[in-house]
Amino acid sequence: MSTLTEAPLKSLLDRLFAEADEASEAVFAEIDDLPEDEVARLMASKTEYRELYHRLENAPLAVSRETGRLLYMLARSSGAKAIVEFGTSFGLSTLHLAAALRDNGGGKLIGTEFERSKISHARENLAAAGLLDLVEIRAGDALETLAADLPAAIDLVLLDGAKSLYPDILSLIEPRLRPGALIVADNADDSPAYLARVRAPGSGYLSTPFAEDVELSLRIV
Ligand SMILES: C[S@@+](CC[C@H](N)C(=O)[O-])C[C@H]1O[C@@H](n2cnc3c(N)ncnc32)[C@H](O)[C@@H]1O
Numbered sequence: 001m002s003t004l005t006e007a008p009l010k011s012l013l014d015r016l017f018a019e020a021d022e023a024s025e026a027v028f029a030e031i032d033d034l035p036e037d038e039v040a041r042l043m044a045s046k047t048e049y050r051e052l053y054h055r056l057e058n059a060p061l062a063v064s065r066e067t068g069r070l071l072y073m074l075a076r077s078s079g080a081k082a083i084v085e086f087g088t089s090f091g092l093s094t095l096h097l098a099a100a101l102r103d104n105g106g107g108k109l110i111g112t113e114f115e116r117s118k119i120s121h122a123r124e125n126l127a128a129a130g131l132l133d134l135v136e137i138r139a140g141d142a143l144e145t146l147a148a149d150l151p152a153a154i155d156l157v158l159l160d161g162a163k164s165l166y167p168d169i170l171s172l173i174e175p176r177l178r179p180g181a182l183i184v185a186d187n188a189d190d191s192p193a194y195l196a197r198v199r200a201p202g203s204g205y206l207s208t209p210f211a212e213d214v215e216l217s218l219r220i221v
Pocket residue numbers: 049053054060061062063086087088089090091092093094112113114115118140141142143160161162165
């Protein structure tokens with residue numbers, strides 16, 4: 001039995017991923033008026049990412065189907081009970097992680113998102129899947145929302161918000177990572193500072209690129 005592959009979640013995910021595919025072209029239209037180097041600058045900025053994501057408030061920007069499945073598998077196989085997610089959007093990754101919590105016998109996922117319309121959307125999706133009781137979505141900038149009140153021992157983390165902040169978010173949650181905790185960083189190539197940190201010898205992580213755009217890291221201290 002897997003919550004992921006049964007009703008109501010399976011058909012919900014089929015629909016949401018199909019919508020995400022359709023939206024992906026419209027995403028580029030939203031930022032079409034910005035020169036490429038300006039998009040790159042905003043993405044790399046540690047202070048101006050908000051404007052970029054606000055323009056994309058109607059875009060799912062979801063993880064791939066494969067990464068979603070990977071998230072479910074990692075959370076399920078590690079018996080995760082406490083999960084933190086940076087960047088909720090419409091909640092496609094959240095649905096996979098919450099499904100694993102359900103199949104692990106319960107737990108809590110703390111997500112964070114600064115676009116309020118996206119939080120409503122994610123909550124609707126989680127409610128439709130019968131998974132809302134496992135998830136708290138904190139409204140606001142993750143630099144603030146993840147600075148306090150984290151679980152004592154975090155089992156798994158998904159980094160999928162502003163790429164420039166990956167090292168900062170890791171610093172916030174690091175003291176709470178249990179030995180053996182897993183960190184999945186989506187589109188990690190866009191965060192060279194994060195890759196340098198988790199791949200450095202003696203960093204406290206074992207880390208490897210996984211699939212095309214994911215960095216998978218294991219906390220070893
Ligand atoms: C790539 S999308 C997340 C997709 C989601 N994980 C999924 O698979 O459905 C990134 C999201 O992170 C949000 N975000 C980016 N930086 C953030 C920050 N500093 N604090 C809170 N949310 C942030 C954006 O508004 C956007 O919705």
